[in-house]
Amino acid sequence: MIRSVRSLVLALAALLILAGCGTTAPADQGVRVALQFPPRAGYAFDADDGGLLTKLGVAEPLVGLDPQGSAVPGLATSWAREGDGRTWRFVLREGVVFHDGARLDSGAVVTALTSVLSRPTPPRSIADLGMRVEADGPGAVRVSTDAPDPVLPLRLSSGTTSVLSPAAYAAASSSGGQPSPQDTGTGPLRMTEIRGTQGATLLRHDGYWGPRAASSQVTVDYVTEPQTRELALRSGDVGFAEGLPETSRASLQADPDVTFSEYPSARTVLLQLNGSAAPFDDVRVRRAVTAALDRTALADQVLGGSAAPAADLFGPAVPYGMTTPPPDGDVPAAQALLAEAGYGPANPLRVRLWTFPNRPELPVLASAIAAQLEPAGIAVDITVGDYAAQEPELLAGRYDMFINSRSYLSDFPDPAGVLDSDYTCDGSYNIDRFCDPAFDATVAGLGALSDPAQRAEVFRAAAATLTANAVNVPLVHPQNTAAQRGVTGFTPDPLDLRPVLPTLAPTD
Known part of the structure; x- marks a missing residue:
């Protein structure tokens, strides 16, 4: 019944x-x-909604991606690095028509990229680069950065750098709002109605x-x-x-x-811990949570094998991720760490755990995590709510634990952007509130590395640092699902x- x-x-x-x-x-x-x-903010590019417009097939950036995540022609047919490596020249595709009938040229690209760069919080893919764009005749643009950027073409594959018709930016300027994608994109599908x-x-x-x-x-x-x-x-x-x-x-x-499809993703479900406030400003408590959790059981039993247990941030979907399984749960070790931190029967630890329902595995994991932490002496109060309402509290550090699902190739297929936004001291999405100047220097050093093997070594070292500091707990790498x-x-x-x-x- x-x-x-x-x-x-x-x-x-x-x-x-x-x-x-x-x-x-x-x-x-x-x-x-x-x-x-x-959409998070009316399809605003600086709120990551440009990525959604790319997924819909409405808007397009200069650079496309093949199935392996390599750069291929998009609105630009070719690109080349010039001079001291701080400038790239992009040749635009001829014959591109916006949905409103305007034609793509260098002026349209300059208008679009300048608009998103001038936002108070530019997208992660192009933030903090000192990026500038200028026309080079009607059919090409030059994009410059303060320091050489070896992956700039990949950055410009991000949907948040998509190009709309100049009319969209003119209307936004006169109204003080955001450029609208309605009838202004270049993609194979034209957005005619927004609800x-x-x-x-x-x-x-x-x-x-x-x-x-x-x-x-x-x-x-x-x-x-x-x-x-x-x-x-x-x-x-x-x-x-x-x-x-x-x-x-x-x-x-x-x-x-x-027709049901299940396929791997470059995504990690994380138990994020607020390292800026008690109790998780104490690394012993963070390590206790890590020790108490049996991530293999979460993947195989709780999620029925639809995910792989996570031993680090990246995992087996990419060549620089861990392929070995994480250690089994160890409740006695967790209890000992909590006792060192001053928690036990005389001073029990109760924490709040938040998550959101859009990804169906997250509420299921919340209940299982609460059950695994209880024997270690951690009582958990679960709240499943709207992510948009939770995000301001998360970014302000007013939470305890949060189960999040994060694409580590968010925006473009190189994890440098996520390492910078999520884990550097001034990162725009540093929910864990982690701050380590040495880690920041490691991430900043990626700007000088163009060799994929060298970049992979930095990614491995960064993931190892996050694990050693128990910044958060990578739980599982989920499978994506879709059906027709x-x-x-x-x-x-x-x-x-x-x-x-x-x-x-x-x-x-």
């Missing part, structure tokens, strides 16, 4: 969400999709310079609740859904009407940086 009531509630929730976005599009009008993460955080309507851009979008229309619904995404897929209200519940994995795989029903064309992207929607098409 409880399960029947729960199913009815989920069904009603799915109907309400989808009804708010209009009726389901018929097959001749394309496909409907349920995505798990809505806030509820969804968007995308139509095929017939003037696209590359392969045409497979569907004439893609209707996007942002559905943050994983069970509701699943129910919408099973009912046929959407033809594609991502981030499906772990508990439904087996039944989706067995459904003959569903009545839709074909999905290509998994472990990097989660490339367009997903343009290849989707109805099977009818």
